[in-house]
Amino acid sequence: MNEKYFVLGLPRTGTTSLCVASLKVGLKTAHTAYTQNAIKHAQLIADTPVFNDYDKLYQLFPNARFIYLEREMPLWLPSIRRLLIRMLPKLIDKRGGFNDTLKRCYFSTFPELDAEKIEDDSYLARCYYNHKARVTEFLSNSSSANLIINLSDPESSKRLANFMNVSNINIPHLNKKGKVTAWNEIRHPLKIESTRTGKVDKDSLLYSIDK
Template sequence: MSKIFVIGLPRSGTTSVCAAALDLGLRTAHTAYTKACFERAELIADTPCFSHYLELAERFPEAKFVLLQRQPERWLESIQRLLQRMKTNLLSDTGGFSPLLKASYHRVFSPLNEQSLVDGKHLEYCYKRHQQQVSTYFAQQAHRLLTIDISEPHSFQQFCQFVGTNSTSKQFAHLNQHNKVMAWRDLKHPLKVPSTRDGKVDNLEAWLRGEAV
């Protein structure tokens, strides 16, 4: 099976898609910070996929990509809450989050600072820019991209068809709602792939550029 990268922005339904992938029998990671994670997982979402899809498309020429959409108003409320919780570590020059996680958010939400992460117009612009850039990049490779809103009635069937699996389920389970962001951590499943190596990470930015790590 080709790799599948979910490149919707945070708070667009990535956890729900990952949970569905597990139920479909796919080895799945929600975020990936080591080479081993990229090698083992069949489907990967969130960091660094949404920010580094260009590098991933080059490094994995057979890979498929899933772009998630969400009603901008609802996404905006959710992403603002998330960014407020992440603010201190995202904007810190030292410690906190891994360099790759920081790079991912700063790349997509640039410029990211105290003012912009609470600026609804800026964040909505970043959302629309991401959607447009992804669509433009894959315009000549339409077979590699699926764009869905997981709240839409037929999105789950479209996803199953795209990844080449079957299911008796009819829709995605909606996880991480109502300001809860720990659904993936709390989900127990034998096909979950660890994002780190016991808390340690690799220099994946260099690896994604094709450099030896």
């Protein structure tokens, strides 16, 4: 299986669940990718930087296939709020915190993010729909194969299996009730680490990949 898949859904749309399912069908999988090695060798990549940098990744891998994950707004709002509350101190830390690629992707998608905006449903919903509009336009203008799907749809497993050319795919429901560490706990030979023993490539060099 030589296909490459990029998952464009925002955090809390089922990216971890899809990544675990991807491992089980035999794909080298990265949930976040902050090194050239991870971007080059993973066959399926989700979360950062994909949900923000899909256009750059398409230029690198024009034959890649794209999966956009949707989620019902009443479910996504409280879930993304819990995540952003946890992340905010490290996102706004000027002297450290998260790596530059992650910060850039989040602030691009959630502009001028602060504690007040995290509590604003209209702000969060606007970020979601603005992102969806950009992704939809990208998918419409590109020649890439793509699938738009909600993992809560009873037909989602069948549709994913057809799109990924596998006989079946089982999508687990992970990171329930605000949990965000399920991927870290996964041990699998096809799991691609997002960093190089904790180190990341510089943001400006991330896409200078010799294929």
